[in-house]
Amino acid sequence: MLCGTGAARAQTAAEGLRPAQLGIVINEDDPHSVEVGEFYRQSRQVPEQNVVRVRIPNHPRKLDAEQFNQLRDQINAKLGPQVEAVLMVWTAPYAVECNAITAAYTLGLDVGMCSQPCGPGKPSKYFNAAISRPYTQLGMRLSMLLPTESVEQAKALISRGMAGGFAMPTATAFYLTTSETARNSRASLFPPAGVVASRKLTIKRLSADSIENEKNIMVYQTGMARVDKLDTLQFLPGALADSLTSFGGDLLGSSQMSSLRWLEAGATASYGTVSEPCNYWQKFPHPVVLLRHYLAGATAIEAYWRSVAWPAQGVFIGEPLAAPYRQH
Template sequence: MPTIPTLLRGLCCATMLASAAASAQFKPAAAAGLQPAQLAIVVNDDEANSVEIGEYYRQARNIPARNVVHVRIPGKPHKLDAEQFRQLKEQIDGQLGADIQAVLMVWTAPYAVECNSITAAYTMGFDAALCQKPCGPGKPSAYYNTASARPQAEFGMRLSMLLPTESVEQAKALIGRGQVSGFSTPAASAYYLVTSEQARNSRAPFFPRAMVLPQKKLTIKNLHADSLEDAKDIMVYQTGMARVAKLDTLQFLPGALADHLTSVGGDLLGDAQMSSLRWLEAGATASYGTVSEPCNYWQKFPNSTVLLQHYLRGASAIEAYWRSVAWPGQGVFIGEPLAAPYRGAAR
């Protein structure tokens, strides 16, 4: 990941964007509340796994049958061009009711629209200018660090996420973790790692400070290490590495969020760096990664304080992740969107 000479200048201004969130972390707020009836499921009828997993998810989360959208995307392309995406979005939007606040695309690919992620292109609109200078600043998200439970109604933004379909068995396990996350609040830890890959530590200034939050049964831990090993209580794991080692030694709790700041973690089926899919395979419930070279602007990745504070206030995984990224144009959100391990605790 190239460093950016303008990063320090950007931080002078951009820090203002996050400083309020950092200084106000963990203050009481009303719990967010995306409901199953507000979520649409988009199924690719040209992919058998998408059809099976989509119906499984609908039943597991009691999502109304009217919320299921059917499209056809032959060949599982990793990337769409702008015109292909325009047609796909028209098909999806034409089948949605006004009450739909978020969309779950049940497939692994496509995950990019030219240099944009497909989730950002869908939620915020395709940004052609970004592809002229992908290593420059991104388009700000109006949803960043808001408390809105109705993004479509208030901002004209339907949140979106991918539910990967490479394995039916793994997808069902992921869905199960999301469901279980709402049953009780476990004793857990949130891990934030400052690593030896200095260019990938750009969001470290926004790591929450180490503390114990008794009401949430959560311990926040800050480490200087390249990997975490043998931890069995993970609710959050955020780091900066091109490839994260020792994932097979870890145990993620239901509803866990995990991501790594690197160039192309969102190239889900690529192999240049570790795919964000590895987090889900290791047991996390949701993750995030960029599909094209973003440079190391922290604004293009989940702000750790913002992500944690919203999750602890009862936001679902899709709400908390979307609220945490200031410039999400290149970032793809993946996982089980309705996971909300702290929703009950927030009441």
């Protein structure tokens, strides 16, 4: 059953992450981070005591282990036990050694992965878990980046996240098996085509390299180094979208399509890897797990984190509290 058990569904919907449980990390050396971070805090009414201000000069894309450890300790020292998740308000840094910064923060830095980035990752205890308080129960503070390259786009992203959830939309989830065979390693995990009537969601599985001129998109998952025709699409508030490719998490890189393009196209959250992961499906969002938890009322940060079995190399980006299927 796609939505899972009634008990898990009720727990997720009733106890999903709330603004008072979110910490916000602002980089005071980045004026965009300062402006967007305060806009987010006010928009979501996150308590001022949950805000941590740090200094990261020069917008580095990657931190070394020592720099990251200092940053992590500074963040954790200022957060109270009520904070279950953290939003880092900046685009860069997004990597720590070969790890993504969100994974390094939430799970701890896995330096061993850097000698074998194409090897298996360490399993996440939060994968597919019906746990409402990851820090209290597992000692894991979930984390996500809110990109700030454009203040206008960042504020629009926040507004989309907040708009999702006021009324359940009629929506479509697209799952594409593409011509790039190596990037289809999770295609067998796509949910079956059909309709989830209780959520007004139509699931479509296609053999295609892209979709065009589609509206009311809530989920778009594919496997392409570059995804075409994004400018023709209309995503719904709260939409999730990602591609199984090696360097989507290299947010400011150019070798493949950055995951930022999904947010610019109108999605509300996404995911990508910052170093060569090879095509283990476990290093990318599991389609059924992601959809099941999201439809059950989880926030974007909870659903995305629950969907990745080995997340060390993957960076989660977007508006963490978006929850279009939460029952208010």
